[in-house]
Amino acid sequence: MPIRYFIKQWLLPPGVLFLLLLSAWWLRRRRPRLAAVCFVAGLGGLWMTSLPVAVQYLARALETEPALAGQDWAGLKQRADAIVVLGAGRERGDPAWAGVDQPTPTALERLRFAARLAKASGLPVLTSGGLHYGTPPSEARLMADSLHDDFGIEVKWLEQASRTTWENAQHSASVLEPLGIRRVVVVTQAWHMQRSRWSFEQAGFEVVPAPVGFLGRDPARPFAGWLPESRAMWQSGQLLNEVAGLVGYRLFY
Known part of the structure; x- marks a missing residue:
C-alpha cells in the first residue's frame, strides 16, 4: 500500500506538475524547447487546478447522479x-x-x-x-x-x-x-x-x-472563481483521482 500510494502521488497533480517543473529546470540547457513545454504544462497545470471555476466544471462531468430529494x-x-x-x-x-x-x-x-x-x-x-x-x-x-x-x-x-x-x-x-x-x-x-x-x-x-457534497455548483467566489485558492487545488486533486479511478476500474475490474 505505501508503494502504491507513493507512485500515485507522483502520477497525479500536484505531484506530476512539480515533476514537470523539475524536468523543465533539468532540461533548460540541453533541450530548451522541451524544457519550455514542461514549464508551461507544469505552471499552467498548477494554475488551473487552483481555480474554483475549474473545480466546478470538472465536478459537473463527474456528478452524474442527482441529489436525493x-x-x-x-x-x-x-x-x-x-x-x-x-x-x-x-x-x-x-x-x-x-x-x-x-x-x-x-x-x-x-x-x-x-x-x-x-x-x-x-x-x-x-x-x-x-x-x-x-x-x-x-x-x-x-x-x-x-x-x-x-x-x-x-x-x-x-x-x-x-x-x-x-x-x-x-x-x-x-x-x-x-x-x-x-x-x-x-x-x-x-x-x-x-x-x-x-x-x-x-x-x-x-x-x-x-x-x-456536490462541487459542481457556482463557487460564489469573487471574480467568478478565477482567482487561485488552496482549497480548490485539494479538490482538483480529489476529482482527478476520481477520473483516474473511473478509467482504471473499467480496465481492471
Whole structure:
C-alpha cells in the first residue's frame, strides 16, 4: 500500500506538475524547447487546478447522479433494505479527542447525511471501510462510533476489510448477501458516486444513489472563481483521482 500510494502521488497533480517543473529546470540547457513545454504544462497545470471555476466544471462531468430529494427520504424503505456509508479516511491522533482517531470532514459529511436518511426511513446502516495501513481501529468502526455518539444512530453492520471502492462493494456484499439484502442506499460524495454505483452494481446490488457534497455548483467566489485558492487545488486533486479511478476500474475490474 505505501508503494502504491507513493507512485500515485507522483502520477497525479500536484505531484506530476512539480515533476514537470523539475524536468523543465533539468532540461533548460540541453533541450530548451522541451524544457519550455514542461514549464508551461507544469505552471499552467498548477494554475488551473487552483481555480474554483475549474473545480466546478470538472465536478459537473463527474456528478452524474442527482441529489436525493428530501420528500423521498421517508419512502426509501420501499426502495431499499439498508443504507451503506462508504469510508473517507481518518484524522490521526487529534489532541482535542484525546488522541483518538476521528473520521475526516469528508467522512463526517457522509455520516451526517446517512444519519438523516436513517432517521427519516428507519433503514438499518452498514459502515464500510478497513484499516489505515494496518492500524486499528477500522474506518467502519470510527464511523459507527461517530454515528452513535454524534448523531444517535446505531450501526447494525460493520464491513472492516475494504481498502478501495471496489472492495467496499465486494465486502459489503459478503456481509449483506447472506441476509438477502440486495437493495442498498449508497452514501458517498457526489463526485465519487459514479464509480461507487458501478462497483456496487457489479457486486450484484440494486443501488439507490444518495450523493452528498456536490462541487459542481457556482463557487460564489469573487471574480467568478478565477482567482487561485488552496482549497480548490485539494479538490482538483480529489476529482482527478476520481477520473483516474473511473478509467482504471473499467480496465481492471
